Amino acid sequence: MVVASGVRIGWHDLPGPVRREIERIIGGGPVETVESQAGGFSPGTADRVRTAGGRRAFVKAVTPALNADSAAMARAELRISAAMPAGAPVPRVLGGFDDGEWVVLVLEDVAGAHPRTPWVEGEIRGAAAALRDLAAALTPAPIPDLPTAADRLAPAFGEWREIVADPPVDLDPWAARHLDDLCAVAERGIAALATGDTVTHTDLRADNILIRPDGRYVFIDWPWGCTGPDWLDSVLLAINVVVHGGDPGPLLAGVDREIVVGVFAGAAGYFLHRARQPAPPGLPTLREFQRFQGDALLPWLRDAFGD
Numbered sequence: 649m650v651v652a653s654g655v656r657i658g659w660h661d662l663p664g665p666v667r668r669e670i671e672r673i674i675g676g677g678p679v680e681t682v683e684s685q686a687g688g689f690s691p692g693t694a695d696r697v698r699t700a701g702g703r704r705a706f707v708k709a710v711t712p713a714l715n716a717d718s719a720a721m722a723r724a725e726l727r728i729s730a731a732m733p734a735g736a737p738v739p740r741v742l743g744g745f746d747d748g749e750w751v752v753l754v755l756e757d758v759a760g761a762h763p764r765t766p767w768v769e770g771e772i773r774g775a776a777a778a779l780r781d782l783a784a785a786l787t788p789a790p791i792p793d794l795p796t797a798a799d800r801l802a803p804a805f806g807e808w809r810e811i812v813a814d815p816p817v818d819l820d821p822w823a824a825r826h827l828d829d830l831c832a833v834a835e836r837g838i839a840a841l842a843t844g845d846t847v848t849h850t851d852l853r854a855d856n857i858l859i860r861p862d863g864r865y866v867f868i869d870w871p872w873g874c875t876g877p878d879w880l881d882s883v884l885l886a887i888n889v890v891v892h893g894g895d896p897g898p899l900l901a902g903v904d905r906e907i908v909v910g911v912f913a914g915a916a917g918y919f920l921h922r923a924r925q926p927a928p929p930g931l932p933t934l935r936e937f938q939r940f941q942g943d944a945l946l947p948w949l950r951d952a953f954g955d
Contacts, residue, residue, distance in 0.1 A: 676701025837910025
């Protein structure tokens with residue numbers, strides 16, 4: 649199994665003025681303990697911190713000097729997270745800033761653990777129920793001026809066309825025989841995205857979910873938030889269940905089967921095409937992780953096609 653990870657900086661790599669402003673936001677004096685978090689794709693910080701006064705927070709900070717795309721994503725996440733309605737199952741924003749060089753989010757430090765992978769039945773069912781609650785809290789969309797899911801995902805889900813134009817020599821033989829069909833099915837998935845008025849996470853995986861000790865689910869890391877259909881996050885998380893092992897059925901209940909196949913096909917084409925591109929700065933395992941996901945989706949699609 650390939651693990652998603654970037655090459656992260658840590659708390660002590662931040663400039664002194666940035667650290668002091670973060671400490672002012674948290675309160676309770678200087679930061680005394682730091683626990684860096686592995687995983688994810690950003691080269692920026694991801695640190696659980698505790699101040700001398702016992703206050704805790706989760707700190708994310710990145711500069712364009714590390715990766716320009718990561719900084720842009722952090723700006724989007726700061727705006728989206730700060731606008732979330734009270735009661736939504738997301739981390740509270742304690743503060744943040746963008747000084748033109750460093751983009752910083754200071755979030756509630758959520759006590760909890762990621763769902764287990766391979767996924768287990770109880771946590772799949774819990775996630776399905778929590779996603780229904782998330783969609784209800786974020787419908788109609790409470791955050792203005794977000795891109796739509798169609799705008800966000802259509803270019804990615806259309807990348808089977810890039811594979812048709814230049815098929816890799818190691819392309820799965822079944823996929824090679826069904827390239828036209830995969831393109832057509834992915835187009836149906838794209839068409840289904842042009843509906844709905846729900847703020848969707850659009851990048852759900854097990855590592856973007858925390859389960860609190862009391863069993864409540866919290867959905868973290870929101871740079872890709874957009875508006876779309878209320879079923880979208882459930883279908884995208886079902887992809888993660890298939891990739892890592894587990895029955896995605898509870899997440900797909902009530903969603904049209906043709907839509908599910910279309911979204912899965914679009915995601916597989918995206919993963920397989922992007923896996924051929926050079927790795928972006930600071931994210932050395934991203935392409936390997938994308939290839940792993942694309943390869944894992946093909947058997948599911950083959951069964952869905954019936955051959």
